[in-house]
Amino acid sequence: MEAEPIQNLFAGNIRRLLMSTRPDYDRLYEIRLRAGRPLLLTYDSGECFLREKGAPPYLVTREDLKETLEYVSGYSLYAYEDEIRQGFLSVQGGHRVGVTGKVILDDGRIRGMKYISCINVRLAHPIRGCADKVMPYIAAGDRICHTLIISPPRCGKTTLLRDVIRSLSDGSDGRPGVTVGVVDERCELGGCYQGVPQNDLGMRTDILDGCPKAEGMQMLIRSMSPTVVAVDELGKEEDFQAVESVIHCGCRLIATAHGESLEQTLEQPFFQRLRRMRVFERYILLGKRDRAGVLEGIYDERGKALC
Numbered sequence: 001m002e003a004e005p006i007q008n009l010f011a012g013n014i015r016r017l018l019m020s021t022r023p024d025y026d027r028l029y030e031i032r033l034r035a036g037r038p039l040l041l042t043y044d045s046g047e048c049f050l051r052e053k054g055a056p057p058y059l060v061t062r063e064d065l066k067e068t069l070e071y072v073s074g075y076s077l078y079a080y081e082d083e084i085r086q087g088f089l090s091v092q093g094g095h096r097v098g099v100t101g102k103v104i105l106d107d108g109r110i111r112g113m114k115y116i117s118c119i120n121v122r123l124a125h126p127i128r129g130c131a132d133k134v135m136p137y138i139a140a141g142d143r144i145c146h147t148l149i150i151s152p153p154r155c156g157k158t159t160l161l162r163d164v165i166r167s168l169s170d171g172s173d174g175r176p177g178v179t180v181g182v183v184d185e186r187c188e189l190g191g192c193y194q195g196v197p198q199n200d201l202g203m204r205t206d207i208l209d210g211c212p213k214a215e216g217m218q219m220l221i222r223s224m225s226p227t228v229v230a231v232d233e234l235g236k237e238e239d240f241q242a243v244e245s246v247i248h249c250g251c252r253l254i255a256t257a258h259g260e261s262l263e264q265t266l267e268q269p270f271f272q273r274l275r276r277m278r279v280f281e282r283y284i285l286l287g288k289r290d291r292a293g294v295l296e297g298i299y300d301e302r303g304k305a306l307c
Contacts, residue, residue, distance in 0.1 A: 001025040011067035094124035094191025094198030131163035144252040151286035156293030169202020181226030183216030214238035
């Protein structure tokens with residue numbers, strides 16, 4: 001991963017510190033700035049404070065936050081009002097910048113945010129080919145299985161989903177590509193910047209960026225005729241109602257969910273319903289041992305281990 005585009009997102013003091021300390025960006029997941037607190041880096045193996053050699057951790061100032069936000073927004077916060085209202089901005093490279101601060105309400109609805117107190121830059125790590133091992137279980141010939149990818153936070157489910165989408169969309173030897181509709185509610189799958197996907201989701205993929213999952217699934221079915229619908233992080237009641245619509249329309253569904261284990265995830269009320277209906281034909285469980293994204297197992301609709 002190139003360092004310069006990431007470093008250029010930050011205020012001068014932090015940029016110079018990143019340039020002198022040279023973090024390993026291939027393993028770096030988050031750079032978090034909190035006003036008056038140490039600058040924190042999160043790697044796949046843990047956390048550390050950013051500092052010059054032999055010096056105490058660098059303390060982030062409000063000026064650092066203000067300057068960083070200006071760089072991230074291209075000196076036009078007004079143009080990014082809608083994204084800030086959701087708590088994050090998408091930047092070139094597919095990275096996502098989360099913000100917190102004083103929320104401005106208007107008749108009970110979030111209108112904006114001021115007095116920004118924290119900026120969290122989450123680095124995108126698309127890994128082409130990481131789905132190769134699971135694809136034979138998801139797609140064989142013309143058959144594509146309804147699939148749920150399960151993992152704890154920061155264990156690779158979104159990364160795996162991206163590559164599954166790309167593989168289905170592009171096709172491979174002996175397997176034709178299909179039209180995939182993606183509802184990218186949190187702007188993490190495609191990582192769109194000014195409407196252009198920064199991550200490769202394949203040549204036959206259509207993306208609804210920043211759209212709520214339930215509404216987006218219905219929109220894709222009505223207008224884009226997808227063979228496969230893909231969404232990240234099922235969880236709301238309306239998501240599950242939309243899932244049933246996708247299934248009944250004959251589309252195939254690829255989705256993810258948070259969970260420490262297959263049993264824990266399927267004990268949740270809405271997943272219990274889908275399990276009774278045997279909606280998902282494949283469950284893929286990821287974990288974390290010495291690294292993120294370890295394949296713990298692949299299961300069929302009855303929970304029988306296939307791998």
